[in-house]
Structures are given as structure tokens and as C-alpha cells.
Amino acid sequence: MKERIRIGCGAGFSGDRLEPALILAQQGELDYLILECLAERTIALAQKRKRQDPTKGYDPLLERRIELLLPVLLANNVRLITNMGAANPVAAAEKIGEIARRLNLSVTVAAITGDDVFSQLTGDEIALETGLPLKTAGSLLSANAYLGTDSILPALATDAQIIITGRVADPSLFVAPLVHEFGWSLADVNQIGQATVIGHLMECAGQLTGGYFADPAKKDIPDMAHLGHPFVDVSIDGTAIFGKVANTGGHLSLATAKEQLLYEVMDPARYVTPDVVADFTQVRLEEVGLNQVKATGGQGHPRPDTLKVSVGYDAGYIGEGEISYAGSNALGRAKLAGAIIQERLANQFTDLRVDYIGSTSVHRRAFGTYPEPYEIRLRVAGRSTTLQQAALVGEEVEALYTNGPAAGGGARKYVHEIVGIVSTLIERTQVSPQVTVFKA
Amino acid sequence: MKIKLYDIAHSRAGDKGNTLTLSLIPYKPEDYPLLCDQVTADVVKTHLNAIVAGEVIRYEVPNLPALQFVCHQALTGGVTTSLTMDTHGKSLSYALLELWIDDPNR
Numbered sequence: 043m044k045e046r047i048r049i050g051c052g053a054g055f056s057g058d059r060l061e062p063a064l065i066l067a068q069q070g071e072l073d074y075l076i077l078e079c080l081a082e083r084t085i086a087l088a089q090k091r092k093r094q095d096p097t098k099g100y101d102p103l104l105e106r107r108i109e110l111l112l113p114v115l116l117a118n119n120v121r122l123i124t125n126m127g128a129a130n131p132v133a134a135a136e137k138i139g140e141i142a143r144r145l146n147l148s149v150t151v152a153a154i155t156g157d158d159v160f161s162q163l164t165g166d167e168i169a170l171e172t173g174l175p176l177k178t179a180g181s182l183l184s185a186n187a188y189l190g191t192d193s194i195l196p197a198l199a200t201d202a203q204i205i206i207t208g209r210v211a212d213p214s215l216f217v218a219p220l221v222h223e224f225g226w227s228l229a230d231v232n233q234i235g236q237a238t239v240i241g242h243l244m245e246c247a248g249q250l251t252g253g254y255f256a257d258p259a260k261k262d263i264p265d266m267a268h269l270g271h272p273f274v275d276v277s278i279d280g281t282a283i284f285g286k287v288a289n290t291g292g293h294l295s296l297a298t299a300k301e302q303l304l305y306e307v308m309d310p311a312r313y314v315t316p317d318v319v320a321d322f323t324q325v326r327l328e329e330v331g332l333n334q335v336k337a338t339g340g341q342g343h344p345r346p347d348t349l350k351v352s353v354g355y356d357a358g359y360i361g362e363g364e365i366s367y368a369g370s371n372a373l374g375r376a377k378l379a380g381a382i383i384q385e386r387l388a389n390q391f392t393d394l395r396v397d398y399i400g401s402t403s404v405h406r407r408a409f410g411t412y413p414e415p416y417e418i419r420l421r422v423a424g425r426s427t428t429l430q431q432a433a434l435v436g437e438e439v440e441a442l443y444t445n446g447p448a449a450g451g452g453a454r455k456y457v458h459e460i461v462g463i464v465s466t467l468i469e470r471t472q473v474s475p476q477v478t479v480f481k482a
Numbered sequence: 483m484k485i486k487l488y489d490i491a492h493s494r495a496g497d498k499g500n501t502l503t504l505s506l507i508p509y510k511p512e513d514y515p516l517l518c519d520q521v522t523a524d525v526v527k528t529h530l531n532a533i534v535a536g537e538v539i540r541y542e543v544p545n546l547p548a549l550q551f552v553c554h555q556a557l558t559g560g561v562t563t564s565l566t567m568d569t570h571g572k573s574l575s576y577a578l579l580e581l582w583i584d585d586p587n588r
Contacts, residue, residue, distance in 0.1 A: 083562045171499055254494065254572075261492060297492065297507070300546050304505035306496030308552055310543050325545060339545075357563045395565040404568040407532040409580035423565040462563045465499070 043278070044073070047223050049216055050273040052111075053077040053124075054247030056084050056101055060110055062248065062271035062290070067114040069287045070273050074219045075115065077107065077124035078212050078245050085209055086354025086461040088129035089160075089184035099130030100137065100206075108141050116147055116203065123194065123215050127206040129184065131155055132478060134206050139482030149482055152202035154193055156475035157209040159351060159468060160185040169353070169464040179464050180355040187349045187468055190316025192228060193475035194218035200479050209352065211315045213241025216274075224278050228345075231318055235342025236280040238313065238320040243284065243302050243337065247271040250284065250302045251333075252292035265291030282337045283330060294333045303327070316349055318342040348467040357462035360425050361432030363439025364399070365446075365453040368417040373401060375447040376418040382446060383422050383438055390431065391424040419452075425460070433457050484582050491517060493575035502534070502556035502571045504578050507548040514547040520583040526551050529581045533574065551578070 050072045052063020056079040067075055079101050092099025101107075104126045115122055127134040135153040142149040163185050165177030176182060186209035195218060197205045207215075217237040220226065226233045243250055250272045252263035263269075270290025275283045286294055303322060307313055313320040321341040328336045363383075367375040380396040387394055397403035399419035422439050426432040436455020443453060487493075487506070490513050496503040506521060508514050523540040530538070536554030543550055557571050558564040568574070 257492075260488075297509075300507050300548055301492065301494040301505060303546070304496075304503070304507075304543065304548060304550050305494055306498055306503055307550060308498055308501065308503065310541050310550055323543060323545060327546065360565060393565060397567060399567075404566070404573040405533070405577045406566075409529075409577060421567065423567075425563070425565060460563055463499075 043225065044223055045278055047073050047220060047276050048273055049074040049076060049219060049244070049276065050271065051076045051078065051244040051247045052271050053079055054245065054249060055079060055081060056103065058247060060107060062269065063107065064110055064114065065287055065290060066271055066273060067111055067118060067120050072120045072273060075120050075122050076215045076244070077122070077126060078215060078247070079103070080125040080128060080209065082352055082463050083354070083461055085128050085186050085352065086184045086463065089354060090461070092129045097133050100128050100134035101126035104134055104137060105141065108138050109145070112142060112145060112147060112149065116149065122204045123219065125207045125210050125215065127153060127208045129158070129208060131206050131208050135478070135480045138204060138206070139480050142482045149204060150200070150202045151204045151206060151480045151482070152197035152200050153478045153480065154189070154197055154205065154207040154210070154475060155478065156193065156473060157186045157189050159187050159473060162468070162472060163353070167466045169466055171464050176353055176464060176466060179462060180357055182353060182355050183461060184354040185351050187351045187473050188316055189349070189473070189475050190214045190345070191218040191221055195222055197477045198222040200477065202479060211317070212245040213238045213315050214317055216241030216244055217317055220276055228317065231342035231344055233280055234318040235320040236338070236340030238315055238318055238342065239322060239325055239337060239340030240274055240276060240282045242313065243299060244272060244274055246302065246305065248292065249305065250298055251286050251294045252298055255298050255301060261297070263293050267291060284335045284337065286333055294335055296327055296329045296335060299327050299335045299337070314346060316345060318345050347470055349470055349473055351466050351468050353464050353466060354461045355464065357460040358425055358427045359429050359432035360423055360458050360460050361435035362421065362423045362456045363436035363453065364419055364421045365439055365442055365450045366417060366419045367447065367450055369449070372416065372418045373398065373414055375449070376420045378447045379420050379442050379450060380422070382442065386438055387424065387435065390434070391426065393425040395423045397421040429457060483585060483588050485585050485588060486579070487521070487581045487583065488579040491579065493578050495571050495573070495575040497557055497570045500555055500557045500559055502553040502574060504551040504553065504575055505548055506551065506578065507546065511547055514544070516585055517549055518542060521549060521581065523551070525581070526578065530577060533577060
């Protein structure tokens, strides 16, 4: 048994940069590489693609990431664990096999399925967000349970070099290889709590090494154009030391680690995953060297009897339109334009939003007094059940060119199909994860 | 004297459905008691009244040290269906840092 395991995280979301994972695989001296690519909504969108084409429904960047990484992973004996299977881990595994054959490589891939529980739902289950039956949200598209470490362990017991999952709790992607290597008991709640702290700190990749952090002159981060993603050295007692590859950009400090430890945490004493209810309140973070932070003291309580299920539903369409005003009285002209659109569309949309980009668009008001900006971009958004009506928003904004206030420029219009997400709970006993091994 | 949170603390926003989480981490650990004292859940709720429709819950995390604010009904319906541009509320950490507080020792 190894005394120390090194795990890298090369992607923290579906659209993440490609090369940090390659640098980790080449120079990181890793045992495992994790790519976390699945947000709440991503899997519902993937489910729609699978319905249109049964060979699709995995992560859209899977081919590019695997082509880049596969030769290096095999040469350096690094195992890959990723949730890029999204709605279709089996098709993803077959695609990886196809890429390997094209590159004259041989690879074993394990696909984990069983998270898709759509056929088990009636729609009468209660949504956690609304307290109403799921089916009242709209036409249901997908339902995926968050699987845990216990679903990944059987795949790790095979000789697969790549393990591809669908919906799995993000920290479990890290907890699983630790449990596999060190033989920890899943019932040892403090050990699994500490492993979950490690997974939680790692799962957003660059957010631990200076991404989503920098503020010039206040919180400077060097060479962000080449931000290095993190790795962690974990000892058999659970002690973790986070670091990054030498000569990559970014900075890993006590401050970046503190921000990430609390990221998306709803209760620091009860961070619920399928593996454990982790307690972060005794965690000790310590800077032990340049770009090196040590974490100890994660604890936990027994795992819940139920698993969270993410349910996608058809939420119609959002239409958007934008147009810019600049120079004297830019805000005044933009507000006039906004009032014109309100008057023309308000009675046709239950949900219509007018924002002034440069002034109050993302904070929804200004805090304190600031000088009026030189430029303002009007942005209007409306939701509808039909594509045609949603498109009206952009059409009306564009028509301001010749019918609106003076000097409106740069109009753009967009329509997006929207998938909404609600959650419910399912008994653990109703979910049965499976592993399928493919050799190419 | 009055000081702005931005000058003494940093923050990161996170989202879960329609709930916004905001950490508040003092640059200097010695400012933690001041934050505990001045930045109550009520103060944050009032400060963010244009953003947070529901309850604000504050957790103390002295082991870092930091405060964590969990703000309910803050993301106009949540990431997937909201009409706002910043559907995740990722920019909202800097709305919290716009808060001015009283520091009797400065």
C-alpha cells in the first residue's frame, strides 16, 4: 500500500481550459487526475442531446480533452476519473475507445451508470425548492441521483485506466481514490469527512490556485494567463498538502484556500454528500511553503439514507436584446429606451427584465454614489413558452435603431432554450449503480 | 471611524439553487471580532435588501476565521431560469464588500 497519493484536478467545470490538465498529467507526478465537468443543469441539457442521438449525451469537450490527455495519461501511468459521461457514460466510454484506436493506443475504460432514475419517478414526488409535486414545474426531461464513493470503488477495483461517470457528487470523485488506495472504511466518518474537505477544496480546480480571486493591487495573482491547476498530496492519515506544478501561473495561499473552503457551503458544520455529513468547523489550514497549504481536521457524521436527485424540466425560452448608448445623457437615453420596451412588451410577458449594463445590471442597484458612466448598454430579457414570442424581445430592442432614442448602436438579439432544475430525494436502496468495462 | 468591508475583508460568492452563499474573511485575523460584532445577519439583510428576498443566516467559522452568510431567495429563481445576467450571483461578493461599518478602534 502506498503511503502517499497525489491527485490533480485539471478541470472545474465543463467549459474549463484544456491545458492545465495536460500540464498536470505531464509534470505533476500524479497518481490520479480528476476532471469535474458537470454542473446542475449540464446533465439535463446532455439528456436532451442523448434523446436526439443515442450515441451522444456526454460532455461536448470529451473528445478534445481525451485526445490531448490519453497518450500522456498512459505513458505516465496516471488514472483518470471524470464525470464527463454526463447523461451517457457508456457512449462516452465507447468514444474513448474509438479515440484510443485512432491513436494506436490500448486502454481500458470503466463506465459507471445507475444515476439515471428518470424511469423511477412518477412526477408526484415533492420538489425540495417549492414543496410542490415535481410535475407542476413543467414537462420533466431528466432525473439523476447524486451517486457517491461507493459507486466508484468497484470501478477502481478493475484495471481500468479511465473511469467515467455520470452524476456523482463532486467531492466523491476525490474521496473514492483515497478510500481505494488507503483502504479506509466508509463508516469512519471523520476520515471520510477529512477526505470530503480535500475533495471540496479541489473540485473547482483553478478556484484554489488564484482563479475567481484576483483584484489588482488588493489581491494580486501572478501570471493568470497560465493559471496552474492544483494537486494534493494525501498521506494515509488523511493529512493533505495542496500545491501546483512549478512555473505555472497563479498562487495558492491561505486566503485562496479559505475562500474555496466556504464556497457554496450552506452550513459549515453540515456539508451533506452521499458519503458523509462533513463538518468543516475544526479544519485547520496552514501555509507550509510557497504555494503550499496544508489541511487537517475535517470531521463528519454518518451519511444520509437518501440521495439527492436533480430533476430537469422544460422551462421554455428566454429571449434577450441589447443596445448601447454613449456620451452625454447616455443613462437618460438608455432609460427612455427601456421605458419604450416596457410599454410595448409588458402586457405580453409575465416575466420581463430591463437592465442597464454599466450601472445596475448585476448588483440590481448601485451601492454608494458613483459618477454616471460614459456608456450604458440596455439589456432586456423575457421568458416565454414559445420560441417565437421569446424572439420578440430581441426584435423589439433591435427596432429601437430607427424608432428609439438618439444614437442607439450595437444591437444584438438572442434566444435560448431553457432547462430548469428542481431537486428531490430518493431512498438509497432504490438506486443501483453499475460498472461496465470496455477494452480498446 | 467608518470603514468599508472591502478595505479589511475579502469574500467569495457561491450558489445552490435560489440560495446565495457569501463568505467574509478578514485579511487580518485580529479584525474577526469586529466583523462578528458589526456584520450581523440583520445588517447584511438590510444592506442587500434589493437582492435578498428571504432569510439571511450567519455562521461563525472561528477556525479560519471567517463568517459565512447564507441568503435565501437571492438569485431571482436560481441559475437555470433566472432572467438576470449574473444568474449564479458570482458578482455579489462585491455587493457585500460595499458595506460600511463602524470601527471604534480606528
